[in-house]
Structures are given as structure tokens and as C-alpha cells.
Amino acid sequence: MNDARSKLFVLDTNVILHDSGCLRKFAEHDVAVPITVLEELDQFKRGNEDIHFQAREFLRRLDALTGDVLSREGSPLGDGLGSIRVVLGRTSAPLLDDAFLQDTPDHRILRTTLALQAEEAPRQVVLVSKDTNLRMKAKSLGINAQDYKSDKVQGFDKLYSGRRVIEGLASETIDHLYANGGVLPADLLPLPQKPVANENFVLRNGSKSALATYRRSDDAFHRVEKLTCYGITPRNAEQSFALKALMDDSIRLVTLAGSAGTGKTLLALAAALECRQKYRQIMLARPVVPLSNRDLGFLPGDIADKLDPYMQPLYDNLTVIRHQCGDDTQAAQRINDMRESEKLVITPLAYIRGRSLQRMFFIVDEAQNLTPHEVKTIITRAGEGTKIVFTGDVAQIDQPYLDALSNGLSYLIHRMTGQPLYAHVTLEKGERSELADLASALL
Numbered sequence: 001m002n003d004a005r006s007k008l009f010v011l012d013t014n015v016i017l018h019d020s021g022c023l024r025k026f027a028e029h030d031v032a033v034p035i036t037v038l039e040e041l042d043q044f045k046r047g048n049e050d051i052h053f054q055a056r057e058f059l060r061r062l063d064a065l066t067g068d069v070l071s072r073e074g075s076p077l078g079d080g081l082g083s084i085r086v087v088l089g090r091t092s093a094p095l096l097d098d099a100f101l102q103d104t105p106d107h108r109i110l111r112t113t114l115a116l117q118a119e120e121a122p123r124q125v126v127l128v129s130k131d132t133n134l135r136m137k138a139k140s141l142g143i144n145a146q147d148y149k150s151d152k153v154q155g156f157d158k159l160y161s162g163r164r165v166i167e168g169l170a171s172e173t174i175d176h177l178y179a180n181g182g183v184l185p186a187d188l189l190p191l192p193q194k195p196v197a198n199e200n201f202v203l204r205n206g207s208k209s210a211l212a213t214y215r216r217s218d219d220a221f222h223r224v225e226k227l228t229c230y231g232i233t234p235r236n237a238e239q240s241f242a243l244k245a246l247m248d249d250s251i252r253l254v255t256l257a258g259s260a261g262t263g264k265t266l267l268a269l270a271a272a273l274e275c276r277q278k279y280r281q282i283m284l285a286r287p288v289v290p291l292s293n294r295d296l297g298f299l300p301g302d303i304a305d306k307l308d309p310y311m312q313p314l315y316d317n318l319t320v321i322r323h324q325c326g327d328d329t330q331a332a333q334r335i336n337d338m339r340e341s342e343k344l345v346i347t348p349l350a351y352i353r354g355r356s357l358q359r360m361f362f363i364v365d366e367a368q369n370l371t372p373h374e375v376k377t378i379i380t381r382a383g384e385g386t387k388i389v390f391t392g393d394v395a396q397i398d399q400p401y402l403d404a405l406s407n408g409l410s411y412l413i414h415r416m417t418g419q420p421l422y423a424h425v426t427l428e429k430g431e432r433s434e435l436a437d438l439a440s441a442l443l
Helices: 013-018 035-044 050-064 094-099 105-120 132-140 171-179 237-247 264-274 303-325 330-340 372-379 408-416 434-442
Strands: 008-011 030-034 083-087 125-128 144-146 163-166 183-185 200-205 208-215 220-223 253-258 281-286 344-348 360-364 387-392 422-427
Touching (some): 008 013, 008 105, 030 035, 030 105, 035 050, 035 083, 035 105, 050 372, 094 105, 105 125, 105 132, 125 132, 163 237, 171 183, 171 200, 171 208, 171 220, 208 237, 237 253, 237 264, 253 264, 253 408, 264 281, 264 303, 264 360, 264 387, 281 303, 303 330, 330 344, 372 408, 387 408, 408 422
Parallel strands (some): 008 030, 030 083, 125 144, 163 200, 253 422, 281 344, 281 360
Antiparallel strands (some): 200 208
């Protein structure tokens, strides 16, 4: 007899496709997998995308269990964990049949959950799904439904911005930063909260101000000067911080977050071109996320033609840099030469699976559309001498089962903050045009 204080979590398919290791994320509580979920997973066994990997890995883990997963007791998951069982279809659910006429996988999952809820009472049964619509349907039927929260960050309002503003400093403190080679020992700038590695600061006192970055290696603040990279000059403090991190060889992982027009991708690309001689290749990639019904299969042409519309924002940033340098200059011609020799490559993110990235400057655009597992897969492919930059806007997500707290970019920022090899900057001010800023503010 199960302890009524322990819960029974019923998994939706999208939870497994998001995290194949989800079975061990429910502590001492038990897990139930409707047979419909296994039927849906069967459609994802073959393929090279992350969801196909997750489906295969989950099925392997399920097959490796020693207990009887079809029994009511299920198979134990290990010390301190509950058990897992596969639940066959249930037919009797008048409440659901009256509400929904169609027989769909989602409705079969709801039918199974309703049956378990009746069988297990007074034990609490919870449906776990990343599908907002399914959760709403479940709640309308009296089912307790929750999102999968295992890899969500603590809270969007607490997401590390990479920047702090310190007001009212003594003039001598800022003067010391300028007079001593741009270095200010940390004990001369007491802060209410200890700085983390590579955190950026705007230091102000009346008319005086300075930009600085904290380095853990010598426990000191280093002045940030305005850099120009391949014709691109920062227009605000955040862009100066971003270029400093992008050009710093000791920082191997950088994340840039911000809304459209803040210059995330442009700065990353300009920095990559500026330090091109240090790297074997510059690679720009972004996930292919079709909008509306314009899926790849409906676009004309071969695979290159189909992918070009999704890569166009990267080409646009290259064009901006070429215009900034001057179309007839040697710098602009060098960009063309680098593309022809594949020193500079633009590619869909799915094409890097299985590769080892050696001495690359690797820019991943639209990283908010990646899952935490996909971000981990990319970073773990970094070889010696590789620098990886993730850019994205956590408020503009195109994947149906990700949100501001569960996407890979937010997860990466939350987990990496304070690591000496990592730097993050949130870009807040739009610099695309006055019209674009006005639209962002009013529309």
C-alpha cells in the first residue's frame, strides 16, 4: 500500500523529450508513464535532433530497470527514490468524454490520469506537462497539473545581469582607478554584496564615472576602456562590457542577453573578426525554429535554399559590419575571402552534433530557443582554444515548451555565474535606430 503522503506524478511526453533523466527528479515520489506516452516516443526514436536523443535515452533507461514496470508497485528507481510504472489505457472517463469529443494522445493521457486519481485516493496524483493547454484541460477536469520545474532557474527577477551601478563614491576612489594602470584593489571599494568573477561595474561620483570589471585572479577591479572591433564601436556601457569580455582570451564562455536591437550578435561577430588570427575558424549558428506554418518542408529549393531564410539575420549583421568598414576596403574584402575559404561559416545549429570544436570562435544566436540539455551538449564539444558565445532574448521564445525560466540561456546564466572562465552582460539599451526604440517602447 502506497503512503498517502507520497505523490504519484504522471508524465506527459514533452517532459521526457525535454529531459530524459526526469525519472530521478521526483525525490521519494512515484512516477507513472501512460502507455500513450510510449506510443508517442516511438515516433521520436529516429533522428538527429535533441528530442530524438532524449527519446532514445529514456527508453534505454526504462528498459534497464529490473522490476516489473507493468505492475501496480512498479520498478524501484533507487535509494531515496520512488518507483516507476507504465500504466495501460483506461476506457471509463465519462467526464472527459462529455467534454472532449476527439480521441487524441493528450486526451488518453488525461483519461489515464483521471483513472489513477480515482484508484489512488486519497493519495495526490499530479499530471506533469510542459504543454500549457494540456495543463488547462487537466485543471478543468479537477486534475492537479504542474509544469516540469526541475531545470527552471529560481526566478526571472533574480537572473544575473552582469552589471551593477555604484553611486556616490569618493572622488579619490575613481581617481585611483585612473592613476594606477586601471587597477583598483577590491579592499578600496567595499561593497554591500561581494562581487563575482568578471562582474561589471559602473562607478559614479557626480560628474566623474568609470567602467570596471572585477577579476577574481588578483581580487581587483580593472578599468574597461572603449574598444573598437572591426569598425564597430560600443555606444553604451553595456556594449563596452560585452566587447571587453568577448576580446578577453581568459574568458572562454560568454553570454549576451537583451532585446532586439541591443547589438548582441553584431558585437559578438565584430569581436570574432577582430581576433580572427587566434582561431582556426569562426562559426555562427542558430537553431532552426519555424514560425507559424512556414516549416522547412514548405519552403522552395534544396536544403541550402530552405535554411537561408533562418540564417538571414546573421548575414544581415555581416552586411552591417561591411558597411561600417566601407564596402571597398580591405577589411570588407577580407570578410568575403573568409567566407569563401570557410574561415567564416554560417550554419544551422543541428549540423554541429558530433563535431569537436577545436580553436573556434563559436557564436550561437537565438540561444533562448535551446533546452538546457542542448546548451550543455554544445559547450561539452568545446576543444582546446575554443571560445563560445551565446546570444539571445529570454523574453522572446519561439519553442512551445520553453519559457523565460526553463530555456537554455537562462539556465546557463544561472548555473555559470561566478565562474572565472565565464562572463555575462545583459544589454538593455536598443541601438538599432530611433524608430526601433520607439516601437519597442510604445507597441
